Amino acid sequence: MQVIFSKSVAGRRGVTVAASDVPTSINLNPALLREEGPDLPEVSELDVVRHYTQLSRLNFAIDTTFYPLGSCTMKYNPKVAERIAAYPGFAHLHPLLPQLRLGGSLTQGALQVLHEMDLLLREITGMAGFTLQPMAGAHGELTGIMIMAAYHRERGNRKTTVLIPDTAHGTNPASAAIAGYAVRAIPSGADGCMDLARLREALDDEVAGLMLTCPNTLGVFNTHIREVCELIHGVDGLVYYDGANLNAILGKARPGDMGFDIVHLNLHKSFGTPHGGGGPGAGPVGVVSRLLEFLPVSLVVKREDGTYALEYDRPRSIGYIAPFYGNFAIVLRAYVYILMQGRKGLPRVAENAVLNANYVLARLRDVFPPAVDRTCMHECVLTAQNQFRDHGIRALDIAKGLIDRGFHPPTVYFPTTVHEAMMVEPTETESKETLDAFIVAMRELADLAAQDSDAIRKCPQTTPVGRLDETRAARDLNIACTPLCGCGG
Ligand SMILES: Cc1ncc(COP(=O)(O)O)c(C=O)c1O
Known part of the structure; x- marks a missing residue:
């Protein structure tokens, strides 16, 4: 994905305002006036609309996909x-x-x-x-x-x-x-x-x-x-x-x-x-x-x-x-x-949130062992342990695999007391069909871990940026700004 500056063509304009034909009423100190125009991308309105619409489509959002981010909970916002x-x-x-x-x-x-x-x-x-x-x-x-x-x-x-x-x-x-x-x-x-x-x-x-x-x-x-x-x-x-x-x-x-x-x-x-x-x-x-x-x-x-x-x-x-x-x-x-919920609706929020989390837990506990094997409340903490470790697959790999399957990953590696934690919070608003689709994706990844673990390690492939080299990022830290930032850093 290119940045908007790379689409700049000298002289192109989105909106042109007619030159003023009335005297200006404010006398600005000439020393404060710019000598050159601001360093902004020169693009048409259509360029701008397309650029940002395409960018917005790359976002995972609660309005576009299931977002089971435990503890950081992205809930549906009723319109x-x-x-x-x-x-x-x-x-x-x-x-x-x-x-x-x-x-x-x-x-x-x-x-x-x-x-x-x-x-x-x-x-x-x-x-x-x-x-x-x-x-x-x-x-x-x-x-x-x-x-x-x-x-x-x-x-x-x-x-x-x-x-x-x-x-x-x-x-x-x-x-x-x-x-x-x-x-x-x-x-x-x-x-x-x-x-x-x-x-x-x-x-x-x-x-x-x-x-x-x-x-x-x-x-x-x-x-x-x-x-x-x-x-x-x-x-x-x-x-x-x-x-x-x-x-x-x-x-x-x-x-x-x-x-x-x-x-x-x-x-x-x-x-x-x-x-x-x-x-x-x-x-x-x-x-x-x-x-x-x-x-x-x-x-x-x-x-x-x-x-x-x-x-x-x-x-x-x-x-x-x-x-x-x-x-x-x-x-x-x-x-x-x-x-909107009222006295009757609020307890149903809790009931559905807890029911949804337990449904996910019950359908996935055989492949992703839960951190605590008991009925859960609004979220469940699953783990990528045992067979996954044998195939060199970690919670992070499962998270990346989910992205390619159209789901936002659950929270991973939290709580920090749980190894290879995957914290799933479905919330009360998700339907059984959505939960089933998520469960199918998780089970598919569990199978793939055993059959072709490399395929999971290559995920995500549907995103403009794939996996970062985490070791290199940590060892060879580069926090310099890009020239486009303009801070001179
Ligand atoms: C248990 C718990 N406490 C505190 C917080 C902090 O809340 P916030 O992100 O709004 O600062 C969170 C995050 O959602 C949380 O899950």
């Missing part, structure tokens, strides 16, 4: 939510409207959405209140741990350490470390859950809290949650619920009822909102009532006269964590999704 987010009354709302701060009439609809979303998330999770500002799951984690730190500061506690199971998403230890805590990893047992005996050993007065993902990244629900929460509370620690996988228990169980104190949700994973390339996302954080005072400023409040306003007078708040009110349009899409 009705997109349409509502595009309503001019929402889309054209400028965050600098002074009324936003004063709760004036131009922003009442948006404030109402935020307030009602707070109430919905309280109901769904069992927490006492939410901030909707964090702009991704990881940002929610940092916010939550800052709240944890504020709580301990307020109580005069000298706490240094956050405990995290070894299967956690990498953002958990990163967030705790950025918030100033040392991180201690707790190993998991054979059942895929955090080892309770090892947790007990790690407990002391220095423990600020525990970050727990439930179901965890192995797709396993921790059945000792209440005991875990009691143990952490016993040392005046707080229990943090990484709710990225809440879609597995939506409408079925609530972290607030299990004993968690702080929760973050990934709206893109639980409620079908976009989350590409790290953003824009939304990772709302909910807390129990004793932590409400620490939530970031501002909070949306409903006044006695029924209007809405942003409340800034929060002396114990951890302060500002995002510009304006976070990614409002993402929160809005999730709000639409929740209302």
Whole structure:
């Protein structure tokens, strides 16, 4: 695939604007004027349209293909939510409207959405209140741990350490470390859950809290949650619920009822909102009532006269964590999704997500042994072990083979505690036919591994760029810019 610059022909134009025949009203300093035109490709409109349309066709996207990326979950984004987010009354709302701060009439609809979303998330999770500002799951984690730190500061506690199971998403230890805590990893047992005996050993007065993902990244629900929460509370620690996988228990169980104190949700994973390339996302954080005072400023409040306003007078708040009110349009899409599903629909999201993952697990467990051989929740972790290792085939090869068969690969090599991991999350929206086609492709690759492993190692062949030489890329690192970049590096 060529870059657009290589299609440039001197003098070719996409759009030509007639020369101005009225005097210019702005007198620019001549010293600031360009002497030469900008170094842009000279192409026709058709060149541009074709170039970018062809590029977009090379993308794997949830709108074009099955995308079973476990843990990083690409969920289908219902188009009705997109349409509502595009309503001019929402889309054209400028965050600098002074009324936003004063709760004036131009922003009442948006404030109402935020307030009602707070109430919905309280109901769904069992927490006492939410901030909707964090702009991704990881940002929610940092916010939550800052709240944890504020709580301990307020109580005069000298706490240094956050405990995290070894299967956690990498953002958990990163967030705790950025918030100033040392991180201690707790190993998991054979059942895929955090080892309770090892947790007990790690407990002391220095423990600020525990970050727990439930179901965890192995797709396993921790059945000792209440005991875990009691143990952490016993040392005046707080229990943090990484709710990225809440879609597995939506409408079925609530972290607030299990004993968690702080929760973050990934709206893109639980409620079908976009989350590409790290953003824009939304990772709302909910807390129990004793932590409400620490939530970031501002909070949306409903006044006695029924209007809405942003409340800034929060002396114990951890302060500002995002510009304006976070990614409002993402929160809005999730709000639409929740209302669309309703009280009856949300549990069905969980049921279908779990059913789909177990269907894939049941149909593939004989060829790709699961990391934990038990019923899974919303995702399953399969492995390319045993016979694959004998043929020199790894999880990476299976992933590349899937690309040629029209599927986005599952997440590979995560959780890091599992050898040759392939983490499959089908989500609730996929049909049996799609899952069957994926299963057929996976089984075909398993057969091919035994018969002609070289054929898999040559994949992908349907993409403009094939396999990179990973060893060379690591040993002979070349991070110089191309001449087209123009930075001179
Ligand atoms: C379990 C878990 N926690 C946290 C995160 C971080 O979320 P985000 O990518 O929105 O920062 C993820 C990623 O999706 C996750 O799977």
